[in-house]
Structures are given as C-alpha cells and as structure tokens.
Amino acid sequence: MKGKGNKFFVILVALLLMISLVAGCGGGTSEENPATDAEKIAVGINVELSGGVASYGSNARDGAVLAIEEINAAGGVLGMQLEPIVRDCKSTADEAMSVSAALAGENIVAQIGPLTSGDVQGSTPVMMENKIPLIAPAATAANVTVDDKTGETKAYIFRVCFIDPFQGTLMAQYAADELGAQNAAIYADTSSDYAKGLAEYFKKTFVEKGGTIIAEEGFVKDDRDFNATLTKIRSKNPDFIYVPGYYQEVAPLIKQARELGITAPIGGGDGWDSPDMVSVAGGDALNNAFFTNHYSSQDTDPKIVAFVEAFKAKYDKEPDAFAALGYDSVQLLVQGIKDANAADSVKIAEALAKITDFEGITGKMSIDEQHNPVKAGVIIEFKDGEQVVRTRIQP
Amino acid sequence: MIEFIQQLVNGLSLGAIYALIALGYTMVYGIIKLINFAHGDVMMVGAYVGFFSITLFGTNILAAMLLAMLFCAIFGVIIEKVAYRPLRNSTRIAALITAIGVSLFLEYITIFILGPAQKVFPSSAFPITEYHIAGISILNKNIFVFISAVVLMLILQYIIKWTKTGKAMRAVSLDMEAAVLMGISVDKTISITFAIGSALAAAAGVMVGVYYNTINPLMGIIPGLKAFVAAVLGGIGIIPGAMVGGFVMGLLETMVSGYGNSLYRDAVAFGVLILILLIKPTGLFGKNTGEKV
Structure with a gap:
C-alpha cells in the first residue's frame, strides 16, 4: 500500500510540473506573436x-x-x-x-x-x-x-x-493505347505494398481497356534470380510485362529477361528511378523499358x-x-x-x-x-x- | 520441352552455387559438429575481394576468384581461431550462438566500412556471350558457373579421398579423440577444413557476383540459408550429400517458380527442410547410426 501511495504522489507532482510548463510556453508565445x-x-x-x-x-x-x-x-x-x-x-x-x-x-x-x-x-x-x-x-x-x-x-x-494507384493506371493506359499491348504479364514485388498497389491498378485499368492479363507472378525483396519465372513468362509470349518494384531487384530482373531473349516492352513505376538501373542492367537491356514518374529533369518544358x-x-x-x-x-x-x-x-x-x-x-x-x-x-x-x-x- | 530444358539450365546454374556453399557448411559440421552460420557471410566477403581485385588491380575473373579463395581461406582460419576455438569444449549451443554473432558482425562491419548500397560487379571482367540453340538461351556465365563448381568439387573429392590431409579430416570427423591418439593434429586439421570450406564459399561469392552483377553486404543471408537446407537435405556432414542437395535445391526452386507459383518458391524450399527433418533427419545420404552416449 505504501508503495502505491508513493507512486501516486510522484505522478501528481509530474502532472503539476507538466501543467506549469505548458502554461509557461503558452504565455511566452502569445507575447511574441504580434511582433513576428x-x-x-x-x-x-x-x-x-x-x-x-x-x-x-x-x-x-x-x-x-x-x-x-x-x-x-x-x-x-x-x-x-x-x-x-x-x-x-x-x-x-x-x-x-x-x-x-x-x-x-x-x-x-x-x-x-x-x-x-x-x-x-x-x-x-x-x-x-x-x-x-x-x-x-x-x-x-x-x-x-x-x-x-x-x-x-x-x-x-x-x-x-x-498516389500509388495512379501510377498503375497510367502505365496500363500507356501500354494499351500507345504500345498497343493486348496481353500483359505482371511480375511484381509482392513484399512491398507500394508495388502491389501499382500492380492492382495496372490490372484493373488494363482489363477495362480490353486487355488480358496472361500471367501474374511475384518476387520478394533481395531476390536475385528471376530466370525461372522469366522463362515461364517467355513461354506465354506477352506483349507487355509490368514490373512494379524497386531498382535493386528490377535492374537484375530486366537484365536476365533480355538475356533469356525476351524483347517485349517492360514497364514500372517511380521505384525504378535510380542511376543503378543503367549500371546494373546496362543500356542495351533497358531499351524498350518505360516507367512512370512525377517529373524528369530532362524535360524540355x-x-x-x-x-x-x-x-x-x-x-x-x-x-x-x-x-x-x-x-x-x-x-x-x-x-x-x-x-x-x-x-x-x-x-x-x-x-x-x-x-x-x-x-x-x-x-x-x-x-x-x-x-x-x-x-x-x-x-x-x-x-x-x-x-x-x-x-x-x-x- | 524447350521450356523444360531452359529451366534445367537455370536450375543447374543456381544449384551449382548452392552446392558450393553447402559444401562449406557440411565440412565444418562434419568435423566439429558446428553449424557455421557465418558461412554465407564469408561468401559475401569473397565476393567483395573479387570485386576489388577486378576494380582496383584489373585482374581477370579467374585471378579474382583465386585471390578471393586465398583471402577467405586465411579469413576462415582466423574466424575459427578467434571465435570458435576458445569454445571447442563448451556446449554446442554456445558455439552456434557465436556463429550467429560472427555472421552479424561480418555483415555490419562491411556496411560500416563500405556502406549499405549495392555495388555493381564490373561487366568488363566477364563479357557476356549468348548462345541461342533451338530456342534455349545459354549464356557463357551459366557454363562458367557450372563448370567451375564441378571442377572445384572434383578437387575437393580428390583432397578428401586421396591425400593425407583428407584422411586426417575424415579421421577427426569420425572420432576426434581417437584421431589425437593416432598422432593427428586436430587443431591443424580443423584449420584446414575451415580454410577449404571458406575458399569454396569465396568462389561461390565471385560466381554470384558474375552471375547476378550486383553484390551487397547482406547478400550472404538468403543463399546461406538455402545452402544450409541443401546441406541438411543431402545429410549434413556428408560431402556428396551437400553436392546433390545443392543441385536438388536449385532445380526444385526453379521448377516451383517455372511450373507452380513463384510465390511458393521459398515456402517449398523451407518446407523441404521441415519434411526432411521429420521423415529422414539424417538426410538423403545419411546412414542411421545410433546416437553415441
């Protein structure tokens, strides 16, 4: 019982101190307000x-x-x-x-x-x-x-x-309207909510545009070997491959895709925006790859x-x-x-x-x-x- | 059929890397009954040594690999001397926890010195050539990884079966005390085991660098775990078991991604570990021997 009483006292004192501090702050600011x-x-x-x-x-x-x-x-x-x-x-x-x-x-x-x-x-x-x-x-x-x-x-x-969903929608529009893709494969980073959100909205919009999603595959953060799944995607021969994720995984993924002889356009989101994309995958492999972003410093506007x-x-x-x-x-x-x-x-x-x-x-x-x-x-x-x-x- | 052969190529390349790492696990376990969890990180160190020998000294890939193997052989011996030898007579769990400590130490000291960002393995060291045969793409790096892994395994088999050192290793593994009585230097034999295991891991590290282009300080964790499963699958402590286990794991993962669902790949890999431990704890190549009391 004694211990409890002590605790109560300490809390009371602490509360009193806090109140006085807050009051002090309030007083101080109201005085400075008009001047600043x-x-x-x-x-x-x-x-x-x-x-x-x-x-x-x-x-x-x-x-x-x-x-x-x-x-x-x-x-x-x-x-x-x-x-x-x-x-x-x-x-x-x-x-x-x-x-x-x-x-x-x-x-x-x-x-x-x-x-x-x-x-x-x-x-x-x-x-x-x-x-x-x-x-x-x-x-x-x-x-x-x-x-x-x-x-x-x-x-x-x-x-x-x-917001995240918008990027997926945007890439689906681009793939369907500009690239004329009818069959798309999605190969997303399933360990990130960001990538899953992009994939979901890509699928929704692409299907609305009359396209078909012929494969839905996933990888996880820190994966380095994508050959098996890419081989599977290759056999389905998609017109477009959507790969939302971060550059650490996407760069080797694209390199392996091109090495397997996949020539279809590959798309992704702003997680691709890093100099490592080019240094890992190489300029050749990245040809015919597109991503959505907020802005580009190369814009001529x-x-x-x-x-x-x-x-x-x-x-x-x-x-x-x-x-x-x-x-x-x-x-x-x-x-x-x-x-x-x-x-x-x-x-x-x-x-x-x-x-x-x-x-x-x-x-x-x-x-x-x-x-x-x-x-x-x-x-x-x-x-x-x-x-x-x-x-x-x-x- | 074309797709199947392609998946076979993918699986064998991946399996060769797992097998090389698994060998180190199994050798160390065979001799001092320690799961060396720092083994995957030794592979990472090997990859960095290879990386720097190419970027700083401009060596070719084979020289880089030999340098990495040499460096890691010495490095493995030092790890054993500093971290494991003082614990040789304490409980096995103490040594196991130390191994986890060494693993974390290697990972974070590398991050501290070199930064957490991935490094791009210079492509100039290994220009890629593609061969397209009847719809199957085979790259020279697939061939390189597979052949060097097989060659290293053959050398290892030779050392263990036909040299005096190998005989000493087998003897220590069988019964450490009896080996001492026969005049075998146990300390020296264990050091050599660590040296060979670490050198194989370093070779695997350089292969991973060549095969996947990038290296980072945490690259050893997942392949290390998968190789551990491979070693258990083949029967931990049994060298041919580790080789077969490595290839089985590589092929299994590839086939699950290729014909099943890519999301179940890791679940299947670790599911195999659970199944093996339940059904045949000694592994595919293990003999059922009663526990010595």
Missing part, C-alpha cells in the same frame, strides 16, 4: 536529413529552400518574407512527431514534409491538433490524407505528389528548364523528383496564403483545399476532395541508358 507575424511568415520544413532516406529529405529541402528564396527575392507573399525553419526528423515517425510539436511552438503557418508516408503519419496528429496544414511532397500511400477507418479526409494534410538551371546554379547538382516536389510544396503553400489573403494556418488550409489549376514544376494540379492533387504523370523511356521523356499523361 508582422514581418515574417515562418514555414516549418520537417524532413529526413539523416537516417535511411536522407537523400529524399535533403533534396526536398534544397528544392523548398530554393523556392522560398525565389519568392522572397520577388517581394515575398502579402508583403511579408517567408522564413524557413529546417529541422531533421531522422527518418523516423517518432522524431517527425516531436519535430512537428517543436515547430508548432515556433508559430509556423504550415509545415513542408516529411517525405515518406510513414513519417508523415507520425507528424499528422500534431498538425491536426494544432490546426496547421502539412504539405507532404512525396508521401504516396493512399491513407496519408484520408482516415482509413472513417473514410474522412484529414483537414490539415495535403500533398503534391500523385521551359518552366522545368528554368527550375533545373536555378537549382544547378545554387546546389551544383541535378534536381531529382524529390527536389521538384519540395519546390512545388512551397509554391502550393504560397498559392494557399495568397488565396486565403492571410498568414493564418486555418484559413490557409481552407484555401489549399480549393486550389485548382495550380501550375507546378511537376505539372498542373487541382486539389480534390481527398486532398490529393489531380495531375499529370510522366512516362519515361530508357534509350541507350539515357532517360527520355516519352509523354505526359493527364488523368
């Missing part, structure tokens, strides 16, 4: 700068910071300058949450990032509670903006990238060319899709602030939900009722080891 808001709009950039997907986060940050600098140089928004506050969420959902909580304390009007769907999921409760919009540059899982259980759209969560030049001048490297999506996230936010005509996070969120025909680097987009952008995807073809933009398909 008058000149600057704080934008939180909560991205992965270390850990597993550090390259995604740092490129997105570079794109976002470039956009903010350009906007400030052109006079800012509503006469105010944007102030980026960059924080590292270390590629973990827990850290993304605590970074968001810290940023909320710094009076940000909106947060850009994190990049992966899981990290956005971590940050989401904090943003919802504080009623601050979050713009995810690259979180493609469907349930990022929509609550799985209730089916309700999360009011403060937005994104500028297309003047807007993209200008962005690529500005990015290269500042950072001395090629902007990848994440950099472009980071850039677009900031531009979309600025559009939201302009539409809301106030640097107020609740009003910005309302304005963001209504944006239509926004012209971004990664395409023209309108935000739908599930807070997903309706936008074009790019089909990229490998030609002798170079990525060439084949076409841009509007949904």
Whole structure:
C-alpha cells in the first residue's frame, strides 16, 4: 500500500510540473506573436536529413529552400518574407512527431514534409491538433490524407505528389493505347505494398481497356534470380510485362529477361528511378523499358528548364523528383496564403483545399476532395541508358 | 520441352552455387559438429575481394576468384581461431550462438566500412556471350558457373579421398579423440577444413557476383540459408550429400517458380527442410547410426 501511495504522489507532482510548463510556453508565445507575424511568415520544413532516406529529405529541402528564396527575392507573399525553419526528423515517425510539436511552438503557418508516408503519419496528429496544414511532397500511400477507418479526409494534410494507384493506371493506359499491348504479364514485388498497389491498378485499368492479363507472378525483396519465372513468362509470349518494384531487384530482373531473349516492352513505376538501373542492367537491356514518374529533369518544358538551371546554379547538382516536389510544396503553400489573403494556418488550409489549376514544376494540379492533387504523370523511356521523356499523361 | 530444358539450365546454374556453399557448411559440421552460420557471410566477403581485385588491380575473373579463395581461406582460419576455438569444449549451443554473432558482425562491419548500397560487379571482367540453340538461351556465365563448381568439387573429392590431409579430416570427423591418439593434429586439421570450406564459399561469392552483377553486404543471408537446407537435405556432414542437395535445391526452386507459383518458391524450399527433418533427419545420404552416449 505504501508503495502505491508513493507512486501516486510522484505522478501528481509530474502532472503539476507538466501543467506549469505548458502554461509557461503558452504565455511566452502569445507575447511574441504580434511582433513576428508582422514581418515574417515562418514555414516549418520537417524532413529526413539523416537516417535511411536522407537523400529524399535533403533534396526536398534544397528544392523548398530554393523556392522560398525565389519568392522572397520577388517581394515575398502579402508583403511579408517567408522564413524557413529546417529541422531533421531522422527518418523516423517518432522524431517527425516531436519535430512537428517543436515547430508548432515556433508559430509556423504550415509545415513542408516529411517525405515518406510513414513519417508523415507520425507528424499528422500534431498538425491536426494544432490546426496547421502539412504539405507532404512525396508521401504516396493512399491513407496519408484520408482516415482509413472513417473514410474522412484529414483537414490539415495535403500533398503534391500523385498516389500509388495512379501510377498503375497510367502505365496500363500507356501500354494499351500507345504500345498497343493486348496481353500483359505482371511480375511484381509482392513484399512491398507500394508495388502491389501499382500492380492492382495496372490490372484493373488494363482489363477495362480490353486487355488480358496472361500471367501474374511475384518476387520478394533481395531476390536475385528471376530466370525461372522469366522463362515461364517467355513461354506465354506477352506483349507487355509490368514490373512494379524497386531498382535493386528490377535492374537484375530486366537484365536476365533480355538475356533469356525476351524483347517485349517492360514497364514500372517511380521505384525504378535510380542511376543503378543503367549500371546494373546496362543500356542495351533497358531499351524498350518505360516507367512512370512525377517529373524528369530532362524535360524540355521551359518552366522545368528554368527550375533545373536555378537549382544547378545554387546546389551544383541535378534536381531529382524529390527536389521538384519540395519546390512545388512551397509554391502550393504560397498559392494557399495568397488565396486565403492571410498568414493564418486555418484559413490557409481552407484555401489549399480549393486550389485548382495550380501550375507546378511537376505539372498542373487541382486539389480534390481527398486532398490529393489531380495531375499529370510522366512516362519515361530508357534509350541507350539515357532517360527520355516519352509523354505526359493527364488523368 | 524447350521450356523444360531452359529451366534445367537455370536450375543447374543456381544449384551449382548452392552446392558450393553447402559444401562449406557440411565440412565444418562434419568435423566439429558446428553449424557455421557465418558461412554465407564469408561468401559475401569473397565476393567483395573479387570485386576489388577486378576494380582496383584489373585482374581477370579467374585471378579474382583465386585471390578471393586465398583471402577467405586465411579469413576462415582466423574466424575459427578467434571465435570458435576458445569454445571447442563448451556446449554446442554456445558455439552456434557465436556463429550467429560472427555472421552479424561480418555483415555490419562491411556496411560500416563500405556502406549499405549495392555495388555493381564490373561487366568488363566477364563479357557476356549468348548462345541461342533451338530456342534455349545459354549464356557463357551459366557454363562458367557450372563448370567451375564441378571442377572445384572434383578437387575437393580428390583432397578428401586421396591425400593425407583428407584422411586426417575424415579421421577427426569420425572420432576426434581417437584421431589425437593416432598422432593427428586436430587443431591443424580443423584449420584446414575451415580454410577449404571458406575458399569454396569465396568462389561461390565471385560466381554470384558474375552471375547476378550486383553484390551487397547482406547478400550472404538468403543463399546461406538455402545452402544450409541443401546441406541438411543431402545429410549434413556428408560431402556428396551437400553436392546433390545443392543441385536438388536449385532445380526444385526453379521448377516451383517455372511450373507452380513463384510465390511458393521459398515456402517449398523451407518446407523441404521441415519434411526432411521429420521423415529422414539424417538426410538423403545419411546412414542411421545410433546416437553415441
């Protein structure tokens, strides 16, 4: 009994301490509020700068910071300058949450990032509670903006990238309409939800277009030998082979397919976008291979060319899709602030939900009722080891 | 029929690699009754040695393979001296856990030094030629993998059957204490066993590099496990069993993917392990001997 009493006391003291801390914070911010808001709009950039997907986060940050600098140089928004506050969420959902909580304390009007769907999921409760919009540059899982259980759209969560199912649909359209494929084989990474989602929607659309799926096979992460299944697919002689997955497995897979004498076109999704594709599979094997992506730095669209030049001048490297999506996230936010005509996070969120025909680097987009952008995807073809933009398909 | 022959080619190439790795497992088990779980990672180290000898010194593929075998032979002896020898008289489970520790150590030290990203095995070291015979594609790398595996196995058979060292190995395997009484240096024999087993793993590593183009620090885990199943299938501790087990596993996996469902491939591979342990725990080539008490 004695022990229990002690515990209760400790908890009580801890609670009292916490309350006093929270009260202290609240007092502090309300005093600073008017002063900072008058000149600057704080934008939180909560991205992965270390850990597993550090390259995604740092490129997105570079794109976002470039956009903010350009906007400030052109006079800012509503006469105010944007102030980026960059924080590292270390590629973990827990850290993304605590970074968001810290940023909320710094009076940000909106947060850009994190990049992966899981990290956005971590940050989401904090943003919802504080009623601050979050713009995810690259979180493609469907349930990022929509609550799985209730089916309700999360009011403060937005994104500028297309979602997983769309890529499958896009490639099915391309295979059926442009390549004239009637029989397709699917050989997907069954250990990833991403690839399974792509495969599912490819199948759906391809069948709707009157095509037949003649083989459905799977591989798992870290597989290196695809000869047996490819031999089986070869005997069925498909017009098109859909291989959604990541480059680590897809590159040797395509190489083995070509070595077995399979000449049919092969397609996939943005998981293919890596220099390793060419170094592993070789330029020859990749001919007649296509994948869907958000954008390509090789695009000749003047807007993209200008962005690529500005990015290269500042950072001395090629902007990848994440950099472009980071850039677009900031531009979309600025559009939201302009539409809301106030640097107020609740009003910005309302304005963001209504944006239509926004012209971004990664395409023209309108935000739908599930807070997903309706936008074009790019089909990229490998030609002798170079990525060439084949076409841009509007949904 | 064409498809079947093609699958046979696929299966034999894969089986040759499994067989080479399985040999190392079986040799070590035969002599000190230890499942050396670090064996797959020795294969990985061999692949990296081959990779660097090609990229840094510009050697050809055979020289790279010999260099990797030499390096790993010494490396295997060091592992045995440092990690397993101090535990020789402790429980078998202690040595087994140590083997898992060595495996993780090798994987993560490689990640620490060389990074987790995969490396592309230089294609210049082994230019690919394709032969298309009546609809069957055979690549020179299939032939290379198969022939070098068979040659290495023949050399191994020779060493074990007809040399003094081989005789010592068989003697130690049969009864360690009696072998000591006959004047055989047990420590030396065990070292040689590790050297040979590790060299075979290194050869397999270089073959995997050539065959699949890429190598990464965790590449040894899955082939290591499959080869372990192959060794158990053939009868662990029995050398011809490991060879046959390796080829059976390669063919089985290929046929399951080719004629069944590719998703069941690993389930079948490990299902075989369970079945063998239930029905004939001593393996295909095993003799039923009563446990010595």
